Amino acid sequence: MSNIVDELVQDYIRSTLKESKTFLRELEEYADKNLVPIVHKEVAQLLKVLLKIHKPKKILEVGCAIGYSSMLFADTLDKNCEIITVERNEKMIEKAKENLKKYGFEDNIKILEGDAEEKLKEVEGSFDMIFLDAAKGQYKLFYDLVIDKLKTGGLLVSDNILYKGMVASDKYVIRRKKTIVKRMRSYLDYISNCDYLDTSLISIGDGVALSYKKY
Numbered sequence: 101m102s103n104i105v106d107e108l109v110q111d112y113i114r115s116t117l118k119e120s121k122t123f124l125r126e127l128e129e130y131a132d133k134n135l136v137p138i139v140h141k142e143v144a145q146l147l148k149v150l151l152k153i154h155k156p157k158k159i160l161e162v163g164c165a166i167g168y169s170s171m172l173f174a175d176t177l178d179k180n181c182e183i184i185t186v187e188r189n190e191k192m193i194e195k196a197k198e199n200l201k202k203y204g205f206e207d208n209i210k211i212l213e214g215d216a217e218e219k220l221k222e223v224e225g226s227f228d229m230i231f232l233d234a235a236k237g238q239y240k241l242f243y244d245l246v247i248d249k250l251k252t253g254g255l256l257v258s259d260n261i262l263y264k265g266m267v268a269s270d271k272y273v274i275r276r277k278k279t280i281v282k283r284m285r286s287y288l289d290y291i292s293n294c295d296y297l298d299t300s301l302i303s304i305g306d307g308v309a310l311s312y313k314k315y
């Protein structure tokens with residue numbers, strides 16, 4: 101199983117979406133051509149609606165890639181926000197920097213270059229929203245490094261949590277992904293049962309977890 105949602109359903113949902121702005125479309129085309137994994141279109145739409153409701157002033161992102169999601173966030177918020185995003189892949193960093201400059205987001209988005217395991221320890225201050233979208237086997241590790249930086253009333257969004265359906269059922273698990281799947285299940289169990297979070301697992305895109313921090 102490569103897609104957690106029936107293709108007809110996904111196509112229908114996508115057909116309801118408005119066309120992306122030109123600069124986002126250019127980034128989507130680049131990502132498609134160069135196999136850069138960016139947020140699924142319907143997840144991007146969900147995030148846009150959440151951003152409009154929640155109006156975060158400060159966002160921390162783990163997994164920048166070419167800067168697509170961070171620029172989508174900043175654009176949705178009319179640049180009334182500060183975004184810190186972490187990326188370890190040099191080629192991605194180079195492209196993301198180029199994109200931030202080209203599309204005018206350098207003042208709003210700061211890239212922390214290096215492995216999140218190290219870089220997140222250096223992040224100071226508190227955030228209204230945290231977006232986890234990096235190595236799928238490391239979500240609990242990232243979570244432990246960021247959760248104290250999420251304000252009460254803040255939103256934690258974790259992407260790709262169903263991991264092509266493998267997390268939901270053993271029948272889809274590929275042998276070499278077993279450890280990642282095990283770790284993701286344990287992460288989801290944790291955020292679903294943690295007293296100070298209210299979490300909802302949503303089966304769109306590759307699966308998204310929304311967690312509200314109660315205290």
Ligand SMILES: C[S@@+](CC[C@H](N)C(=O)[O-])C[C@H]1O[C@@H](n2cnc3c(N)ncnc32)[C@H](O)[C@@H]1O
Binds near residue numbers: 168215
């Ligand atoms: C799915 S992509 C991010 C996509 C981006 N959020 C978007 O939607 O436009 C994941 C990125 O996380 C980066 N990454 C994975 N593990 C990481 C880690 N431990 N530290 C820093 N970056 C990491 C990868 O290099 C990759 O570019």
